[in-house]
Amino acid sequence: MTIDDAPRDALRGGPRELLRWVATGAAVSRADLSRLSGLSPSTVSQRVEALISQGLLEETGAGRSRGGRRPRQLAVPTGGAVVGAIDLGAHHARLGTLDLSGRVVQARTLPVRIEDGPEAVLGALLTEVAALAPNDPAAPPAGATARALRGIGIGIPGPVQHATGRIVSPSRMPGWNGFDVAAFCAGRVDVPVIVDNDANLMALGAHRTAHPELDHAVYIKAGTGIGSGVISSGRLHRGAQGSAGDISHCRVAADPAPPCTCGNSGCLEAVASGAALVTALREQGVPVDDLTGVIRLIDDGDRQATALARQAGRAVGEILAVVVNFFNPQVVAIGGRLADCEPLLASMRATLYERCLPLATQSLLIERVAAGQDVGITGAAHLVIDHVVTAS
Numbered sequence: 408m409t410i411d412d413a414p415r416d417a418l419r420g421g422p423r424e425l426l427r428w429v430a431t432g433a434a435v436s437r438a439d440l441s442r443l444s445g446l447s448p449s450t451v452s453q454r455v456e457a458l459i460s461q462g463l464l465e466e467t468g469a470g471r472s473r474g475g476r477r478p479r480q481l482a483v484p485t486g487g488a489v490v491g492a493i494d495l496g497a498h499h500a501r502l503g504t505l506d507l508s509g510r511v512v513q514a515r516t517l518p519v520r521i522e523d524g525p526e527a528v529l530g531a532l533l534t535e536v537a538a539l540a541p542n543d544p545a546a547p548p549a550g551a552t553a554r555a556l557r558g559i560g561i562g563i564p565g566p567v568q569h570a571t572g573r574i575v576s577p578s579r580m581p582g583w584n585g586f587d588v589a590a591f592c593a594g595r596v597d598v599p600v601i602v603d604n605d606a607n608l609m610a611l612g613a614h615r616t617a618h619p620e621l622d623h624a625v626y627i628k629a630g631t632g633i634g635s636g637v638i639s640s641g642r643l644h645r646g647a648q649g650s651a652g653d654i655s656h657c658r659v660a661a662d663p664a665p666p667c668t669c670g671n672s673g674c675l676e677a678v679a680s681g682a683a684l685v686t687a688l689r690e691q692g693v694p695v696d697d698l699t700g701v702i703r704l705i706d707d708g709d710r711q712a713t714a715l716a717r718q719a720g721r722a723v724g725e726i727l728a729v730v731v732n733f734f735n736p737q738v739v740a741i742g743g744r745l746a747d748c749e750p751l752l753a754s755m756r757a758t759l760y761e762r763c764l765p766l767a768t769q770s771l772l773i774e775r776v777a778a779g780q781d782v783g784i785t786g787a788a789h790l791v792i793d794h795v796v797t798a799s
């Protein structure tokens with residue numbers, strides 16, 4: 408074992424990992440868990456019993472016999488506990504319930520007006536999630552089994568101080584600065600609520616879905632805003648205050664350097680975010696309503712929109728090259744609504760290769776986040792599942 412492997416190795420066989428092995432089908436019995444973890448059968452049994460008593464695992468029927476008594480089979484309960492998840496965007500929120508293996512049970516998209524303020528927006532979304540997963544067995548929804556809500560994970564499209572659940576200086580979220588999301592939610596629901604920024608949740612969801620075996624990964628979320636989430640040694644890396652991965656105000660080469668909402672100019676967000684592309688096109692006299700309009704113009708091969716997308720891709724690549732040289736990830740993936748924009752992706756990739764050390768890029772995977780519109784709620788759910796399992 409190298410020193411670099413230590414943090415992950417220390418978690419080996421922890422309750423969280425045992426649950427994940429069962430959830431992914433890697434293990435169906437205590438013997439499997441013992442083999443995978445290297446732990447003694449009695450230690451595994453102890454941990455499995457604790458997970459069963461928490462309702463996080465169950466024993467179902469009997470597994471395949473290898474000659475002796477047929478072993479009991481372990482499974483993640485499918486008809487019981489769920490976690491709620493909310494992935495808040497500038498104009499829409501994706502919300503849903505997921506089972507304890509991170510599979511989506513129900514999900515829907517609702518329009519939101521972020522400018523209505525945190526109480527109105529979050530209050531309505533919490534009510535929706537609670538309605539999807541009533542924890543009152545006396546009042547199940549028609550045709551559904553009552554499901555116990557174990558916690559709610561919320562992604563916010565702005566900087567979040569993870570330890571406190573407070574929002575700090577968000578762009579384009581008037582009335583939200585300093586708002587204590589965790590305290591607000593604690594007054595409304597009686598389950599743990601965990602808050603993080605949307606890029607971190609996308610990173611966690613994409614990593615757990617596509618590359619749980621890779622230890623070092625960077626995920627860029629490019630939508631109306633722009634941000635990133637970092638997986639280091641298999642875990643979400645938040646840094647001291649929770650701002651790790653926030654690349655939105657890193658300066659890029661741009662002439663002229665457009666002004667940014669933070670008061671500086673030439674920030675990545677002011678050059679390469681969806682909001683920046685809308686602004687730049689309007690300044691060039693192109694009538695465009697929103698990011699959807701920009702993407703449509705790019706798909707139609709509009710010259711001005713395509714040129715701006717290429718410039719945005721170079722800017723993202725420039726920052727990403729610094730990140731890759733510094734951090735040496737195994738995979739860099741881009742998600743968010745601009746991830747499907749081919750000219751942006753092509754120039755990002757070209758800049759990244761041009762500016763990176765060959766050693767850093769020779770086996771680097773560069774790809775799109777493949778998990779679709781539920782990647783944020785999947786990440787939010789894993790955040791809660793990890794918390795619930797760790798606390799058990």
Ligand SMILES: [Zn+2]
Nearest residue numbers: 656667669674
């Ligand atoms: Zn800025």
